[in-house]
Amino acid sequence: MKALLASLLESSLNSFQKLSVTHCYAIKCGSVSDIYVSNRILDSYIKFGFLGYAHKLFDEMPQRDSVSWNTMISGYISCGKLENSWCLFTDMKRCGCYVDGYSFSRLLKGIASAKRFDLGEQVHGLVIKGGYECNVYVGSSLVDMYAKCERVEDAFEAFMEISEPNSVSWNALIAGFVQVRDIETAFWLLGLMEMKAAVTMDDGTFAPLLTLLDDPMFCNLLKQVHAKVLKLGLEHEITICNAMISSYADCGSVSDAKRVFDGLGGSRDLISWNSMIAGFSKHEQKESSFELFTEMHRNWIEADIYTYTGIVSACSGEEHQSFGKSLHGLVIKKGLEQVTSVSNALVSMYIQFPTGVMNDALSLFESLKSKDLVSWNSIMTGFSQKGLSEDAVKFFSYLRSSNIEVDDYAFSAVLRSCADLATLQLGQQTHALSTKSSFESNEFVTSSLILMYSKCGVIENARKCFDQISSKHSTIAWNAMILGYAQHGSGQVSLDLFSQMCNQNVKLDHVTLTAILTACSHTGLIQEGLELLNSMESVYKIQPRMEHYAATVDLLGRAGLVNKAKELIESMPLSPDPMVMKTFLGVCRACGEIEMATQVANHLLEIEPEDHFTYVSLSHMYSDLKKWEEKANVKKMMKERGVKKVPGWSWIEIRNQVNAFNxxxxxxxxxxxxxxxxxxxxxxxxxxxxxxxxxxxxxxxxxxxx
DNA sequence: TTAGGGTTAG
CATH class of the missing domain: 1.10.287 (Helix Hairpins)
Structure with missing residues (x-):
């Protein structure tokens, strides 16, 4: 009978039905009283995810040993129920059952996941009392617990206590320094690990390290790590490949990411697909991410919340509006609309659609039951981007009064709104709050502060914020300061800052060059501006965008060089967008080129008949020329087409109250x-x-x- | 018969 039960126990590990039969048989022949048999059945129930059955059996067991308790603790930890595990652990001690290394390591795993440093310290005390701190399993779990709680020094101390640390101990320690983004120490530890003959570097070593290499400045380091992976023969490890796909994409080389993805062939898992989709999406290769999503479907791979978050984030422009809405339908069908990350991505998607103000995004946001910081930040950023700055400020005040946490994204959004509203007092109050909350040094918050002060006319305070930055490598902060001076008419200061930026090897982007062109335009530096536009690709490796052409058209226009501006538009490699044409219309008007202005205006009226700008420009031009009949025709056209002029509003802030007027x-x-x-x-x-x-x-x- | 580390989302 015992032999039959033993064979049943062996074979029941791969089927729940077989397990049930084995359990019944064990009851029938009275073997459940055998602690070994019950422990095995208990473990099998947990492996199949039937915690309820397991707990029932555990309650009915006449006798329990450490293995029974550890198995139950382990079961609750595996499904994230730390409280239940903690209660079992307390009961275990109360019953006088021997607490061993298995109990500690399982419990510490749960504590690490929940980042409960307070409980971790208590367990550490018990570990020392029990003399388990040298045990490699318990020691590695302690290192992992401290690492996950971002207590790297404690993790290091726990690591030093392990008598013979193995690769798991090293990996846990390195992952801790990765978590706090201490690149130098993480790679220093990697070097030390390499020198130890007793431990081998494996997939668990490289996967977390790769997540640090998420910026083009690490491109060379990433290639070195890749070479090391190849040398160690770890290039087929799925976790390494998945991390490498994300790292290559974050370092700006989507083609290398795709090469790794393709190299995986049939061994790709869901994370590989998700990482590649996100990689394409981040680099404006939206169509490729849509194709990959379709391919996933064709291959019968079930998308998860990461897939939907990634693919929804790829839908940002007008051309993706219909696909984005279909995706929303799919999300509802799959019952994922209440998943916070998915819904947050949908909110951001609706915000970026050009049509509709905020209604779709707002109704989705309101229906989301479990809102997190990202949800609030997305909706505030949306208000700010759509020019609904007062609403952004209101939401921020609501968060503060409701004691909901605000972070750097929230500060950045509200400061940008203060800049938009030119409300200096509110901006200063928010500045004080950001200092108090220690977000002032964040590069996004700093650049928003620079933007706010320069928009409110206090350029010297903007400069103070800029000078206080500890790390002078923030492109966005430099951009904000350069633009601030350019808009204040201090183009030469902007150009000086630009030289310093180049000398200090601060990374430039397309925004920097737009700001410099604006500076040239506002200072009358025509030659410098033209030279910059011509050297963008060859010197700065940045392809000119529409805004660069528009800024240069403006530059030429301000100098009265209307024909040069026309030549520039004609020589553009892409057909000019309405922004460029509207700038050119302004140039023609200012230079008194009536015929050309009329031609441009007619073109704009055809492509953007709903935009009031062209009608208003034409109307003003005819007024200046006293051509009343033509002016009347424009007014008639506006009325017929239902176009209304948006009145220009001004406002002044008096005693924290905004007074608007037109x-x-x-x-x-x-x-x-x-x-x-x-x-x-x-x-x-x-x-x-x-x-x-x-x-x-x-x-x-x-x-x-x- | 029960243990420890690692990859994807603004």
Whole structure:
């Protein structure tokens, strides 16, 4: 009978039905009272994921030993139920059962996943009391626990206690330094590990290390690591390949990522597909990520939440609107709409669609039951990007008053909104708050602060924020400062900063060059601007985009070189977009090239009949020329097409209150006094400027605003 | 009969 049971126990490991039969047979022949038999059945139930059956059997066992308790603790840890495991562990000790190395290592694994440093320290005390700190299993679990809790020094101490650390101990320690992004120490440890003959570097060593190499500046290091992987014969390890796909994509080499992905062939797993889809998506190769998603479907690979998050993030433009909406349908069908990460990606997708203001994104956000920081940040960024800055500020205030955590993304979004609203007082308050919360040094927060101060006219405070940056390698901070000076008319300072940026080897991007072209334009540095545009590809390896052409058209226009601007547009390798054409229309108007302006305007009216800009420009041009009939025709056309001019609003912040007004606005209760004051000021300016050569035209702006 | 580390999301 015992021989039959032993053989049943062996064969029941691969089928739940067989396990049930074995359990029944064990009950029938009274073998469940045998602690060895019950422990094996208990373990099998847990391996099949039937924790309820396992716990019932555990409760019914007349006798339990350490293996029974450890198996149950392990079962609860595997499904993330640390509280249950902790209760079992406490009961185990109360019952006087011997707590051994197995108990500690399983419990520590759960504590590490939950990042419960407080519990970890308690267990560490018990480990020392029991004399298990030298045990390689317990010791490695302690290293892992401290590493996951980001206590790398404690992890190092625990590592030093292990009498003979093996590769798992080393890997856990290295992963700890990876977690806190201490690249130097992580690679130093790798070097030490390599020198130890007793331990071998494996997939568990390289997979976490590779996640650190997520920037083009690590491209060479990544290639060296890849070479080491090849030398050690680890190039077919799936976790290494998956990490390598992400690293190559993050380092800017999607082609290398694809090579690794292709090299995997049939051994690809879901993570490989997800990583490749995300890699294509990050590098604007949206179509390739859509193709891969379709291929996944063709290969009957079931997409998971990572897949949907990645593919939804790839849908950002007008051309992806319909596919994005289909994906939303698929997400609903799969019952994943309430998964926070998936829903967050959908919210960001709807925000980036050009049509519709925020309604789709907002209703999705509101229906999401479990919102995290990303959800709030996405919706605030959306408000900020869509020009609904007041709403972004309101959401931020709500988060603060509700004691919901705010992070660097939230600060960045709200400071950008303060910049948009030009609300200096609110911006200063947010600045103080960011300092208090230690987010001031974050590069995104700093660049938003620079943006806010320069938009509010306090360029010297923007400079103070810039000067306080500890790491001067943040491209976005340099960009913000250069743009700030350019918009303030201090183009030469912008150009000086640009030289410093080049000398200090700070990475440039397309935004830097747009800012420099703007600086040249606002300072009349025509030759410098043109040279920069011509050398973008050869010197800076950046392909000119539409905004660069628009900035250069503006530069030429401000210098009155309308024909040069026309030549530039004609020589563009891509057909000019409406932004370039609208800039050129402004140039034609300013230079009095009526015929050319009319041609450009007609073209714009054809491609963008709904945009009020062209109608307003034409109308102003005809007013200037006193061509009343043509002006009336434009007005008629606007009426027929239902196009409305969006009034230009101005605002002023008084005692933390924003007062908005537009041209000829007389709604303010004190408007009589306000207009009287303007009249007085205007007279005073005329009197002051009579010696300085200012003419009436320079005062028109003042009159127009009010 | 029960243990430890590693890869994908703004």
């Amino acid at each position: 041209a000829e606005d007389r709604s303010h209760p004190l408007s009589k006094e306000i207009y009287l004051m303007i009249e007085n000021l205007t007279q005073e300016m005329q009197w002051l400027d009579s010696d300085n050569g200012f003419d009436q035209a320079s005062l028109m702006g003042v009159n127009f605003v009010f």
